[in-house]
Amino acid sequence: MGYLELREVKKSFGGVLALDGLNLDLAAGELVSLLGPSGCGKTTALRIVAGFETADQGRVLVDGKDITGVPANRRDMGMVFQAYSLFPNMTALGNIQFGLRLRDVPAARRRQRAAELLELVGLEPHAAKYPHQLSGGQQQRVALARALAIQPKILLLDEPLSALDAKVRVTLRDEIRRIQSELGITTLFVTHDQEEALALSDRVGVMSEGRVEQLDTPARVYREPATPFVAQFVGVTNALEGRADGEAVVVDGHRLPADGAASHPRGAAIRLIVRPEEIRLSPVDGGTPTALPGTIVTQSFLGPVTRLTVRLESQDGQLLRVDVPSAEAERHAPGSRVAVEFAPRSSIVVPA
Amino acid sequence: MTAPTPDVLVPTAAAGRRDAPATPRRHRPSAARRLVLGAFGVLFLLPLFAMLEFSTRGVGGRSFAAWRAIVQDPDLVSAITISLELAVLTVAGMLLLLVPVATWVHLRLPHLRRLIEFICLLPLTIPAIVLVVGIAPIYAWVTYLLGDSSLTLAFVYVILVLPYAYRAIDNGLGAIDLRTLAEAARSLGAGWPTVLARVVVPNISGALLSASFLSVALVLGEFTLASLLAFNNMQVTINLLGKRDAAVSVAVSLAALLLAFVLLLVLSYVGRRRGSSGVTEEG
Numbered sequence: 010m011g012y013l014e015l016r017e018v019k020k021s022f023g024g025v026l027a028l029d030g031l032n033l034d035l036a037a038g039e040l041v042s043l044l045g046p047s048g049c050g051k052t053t054a055l056r057i058v059a060g061f062e063t064a065d066q067g068r069v070l071v072d073g074k075d076i077t078g079v080p081a082n083r084r085d086m087g088m089v090f091q092a093y094s095l096f097p098n099m100t101a102l103g104n105i106q107f108g109l110r111l112r113d114v115p116a117a118r119r120r121q122r123a124a125e126l127l128e129l130v131g132l133e134p135h136a137a138k139y140p141h142q143l144s145g146g147q148q149q150r151v152a153l154a155r156a157l158a159i160q161p162k163i164l165l166l167d168e169p170l171s172a173l174d175a176k177v178r179v180t181l182r183d184e185i186r187r188i189q190s191e192l193g194i195t196t197l198f199v200t201h202d203q204e205e206a207l208a209l210s211d212r213v214g215v216m217s218e219g220r221v222e223q224l225d226t227p228a229r230v231y232r233e234p235a236t237p238f239v240a241q242f243v244g245v246t247n248a249l250e251g252r253a254d255g256e257a258v259v260v261d262g263h264r265l266p267a268d269g270a271a272s273h274p275r276g277a278a279i280r281l282i283v284r285p286e287e288i289r290l291s292p293v294d295g296g297t298p299t300a301l302p303g304t305i306v307t308q309s310f311l312g313p314v315t316r317l318t319v320r321l322e323s324q325d326g327q328l329l330r331v332d333v334p335s336a337e338a339e340r341h342a343p344g345s346r347v348a349v350e351f352a353p354r355s356s357i358v359v360p361a
Numbered sequence: 362m363t364a365p366t367p368d369v370l371v372p373t374a375a376a377g378r379r380d381a382p383a384t385p386r387r388h389r390p391s392a393a394r395r396l397v398l399g400a401f402g403v404l405f406l407l408p409l410f411a412m413l414e415f416s417t418r419g420v421g422g423r424s425f426a427a428w429r430a431i432v433q434d435p436d437l438v439s440a441i442t443i444s445l446e447l448a449v450l451t452v453a454g455m456l457l458l459l460v461p462v463a464t465w466v467h468l469r470l471p472h473l474r475r476l477i478e479f480i481c482l483l484p485l486t487i488p489a490i491v492l493v494v495g496i497a498p499i500y501a502w503v504t505y506l507l508g509d510s511s512l513t514l515a516f517v518y519v520i521l522v523l524p525y526a527y528r529a530i531d532n533g534l535g536a537i538d539l540r541t542l543a544e545a546a547r548s549l550g551a552g553w554p555t556v557l558a559r560v561v562v563p564n565i566s567g568a569l570l571s572a573s574f575l576s577v578a579l580v581l582g583e584f585t586l587a588s589l590l591a592f593n594n595m596q597v598t599i600n601l602l603g604k605r606d607a608a609v610s611v612a613v614s615l616a617a618l619l620l621a622f623v624l625l626l627v628l629s630y631v632g633r634r635r636g637s638s639g640v641t642e643e644g
Binding site for chain 1: 537538541542544545546547548549550551552555559560563564566
């Protein structure tokens with residue numbers, strides 16, 4: 010039994026199904042991300058936990074207690090929103106004290122707690138500033154401190170980094186993780202950014218069409234996707250259509266060894282999914298019979314790796330994305346012919 | 362005597378806006394512009410000067426007897442007091458009615474915004490005499506239940522100020538991220554009354570001031586409804602006084618106009634001041 014549980018939660022808006030019997034469990038002190046494309050229902054799930062939306066069916070439990078019908082202001086949930094949500098008429102300190110004031114916390118204790126939280130988010134010098142005097146990142150830090158001030162049962166983060174620029178986003182992401190670990194607060198984080206979800210979470214729930222397709226550690230979601238959707242949504246992938254043949258997949262006459270193929274009936278149409286970093290390139294003459302010939306089309310420098318696009322000579326000239334260490338990139342000039350291969354263990358085989 | 366028409370003033374829309382430049386660029390007015398401004402200035406100021414001149418005429422020179430008489434005529438003082446009380450009651454009634462309704466419409470019933478706006482604009486389109494014919498039977502009951510005090514006019518004045526006040530408050534609410542702010546407050550433990558009092562009202566204070574000043578200006582200048590419903594307010598008394606002592610009547614009218622102008626200037630200043638508070642982002 011988890012600390013936060015969603016049981017068969019259904020929700021639709023004007024006939025459009027947003028959540029289709031969602032089940033979710035969060036252990037106490039865990040940070041779980043809900044990851045998915047727009048419209049998959051992740052924000053709706055978070056808003057139902059917060060009490061801003063009412064579930065059509067199903068239950069929400071916190072520490073075994075059913076809170077499905079409890080109004081938002083009595084749920085003790087701290088929330089940080091995607092949009093800047095600081096009260097413009099209050100200073101950073103005033104914002105942090107707002108929830109404490111509503112709980113009739115004595116003024117001295119309130120000020121002390123707010124000061125502690127400002128220190129936690131590294132904004133002590135900005136206590137007297139109004140939201141319009143703070144940058145986006147600072148505003149979201151204050152919003153986080155404000156949410157934590159009431160010592161919530163659960164911290165809800167609704168894409169709090171999406172309005173920030175890339176550098177601030179990474180810094181604040183790390184800070185959220187540090188603060189969450191320090192306080193050991195159960196946290197539900199909603200994002201459409203895979204990197205954010207994978208970097209931040211104890212577990213990632215990949216959502217599609219109102220359901221959680223897979224809820225697992227970031228490494229397992231990335232390496233062992235449970236469904237074709239997860240495989241293709243998380244990370245950059247290449248997909249090759251073929252037919253199962255024992256412990257290999259036959260793609261346009263090439264027999265490519267793949268560990269996952271054995272579990273599929275011989276001759277079944279399957280999809281072979283390979284990540285760019287798992288592909289190895291060799292000069293076409295030196296290739297093996299288990300390799301696909303192709304030609305390098307483009308090169309994009311991405312820092313530590315360089316991404317190549319390779320046009321296969323089979324598969325109607327399908328393009329594959331291949332990552333090679335940047336130090337070796339000059340060996341792969343556009344126009345060179347190469348043999349594309351990968352280790353049997355590195356590919357994922359799913360039904361086509 | 363009618364009130365200055367508040368609908369020609371625009372600062373209501375600017376009250377809560379934050380994107381106005383901090384220092385407006387100064388243009389050197391062209392000759393044509395100066396000519397138009399001058400012509401309009403003369404058009405607007407000439408009657409006021411005429412009123413001032415008329416109300417200060419005395420035997421053999423200037424006299425402020427008419428202005429002094431304003432505070433010496435008990436009927437007039439009573440009427441001015443009633444009009445000021447009516448202004449306060451109308452503003453209170455308007456705020457109590459409109460702030461929760463407009464907030465709720467923004468948050469929960471956005472599809473009804475057009476309908477509510479239409480309903481609020483109706484008093485502009487219905488002639489005063491038609492309004493009186495419709496409202497007279499209701500006022501028979503109001504008088505029966507609450508007595509025949511002129512202060513009961515506040516009910517109809519709340520309706521009368523709806524077009525101006527709703528637009529101002531609606532603009533104010535549209536200028537803030539109401540949904541997010543309300544949800545943030547709710548998640549921190551605030552009930553709806555607290556959300557309204559501590560989050561919504563302070564953040565649309567400019568719009569509320571606009572709505573209030575426009576309402577005050579309208580109430581201080583209102584004559585038709587009060588007269589047709591047989592109540593006494595400042596304008597009705599000024600009208601009666603005009604038949605007895607024209608100079609005092611003109612002096613009071615000018616004083617009421619000047620008060621309305623001052624209110625509208627304050628409103629314009631508040632709107633500009635709030636509009637100029639730019640957002641400073643640091644990387």
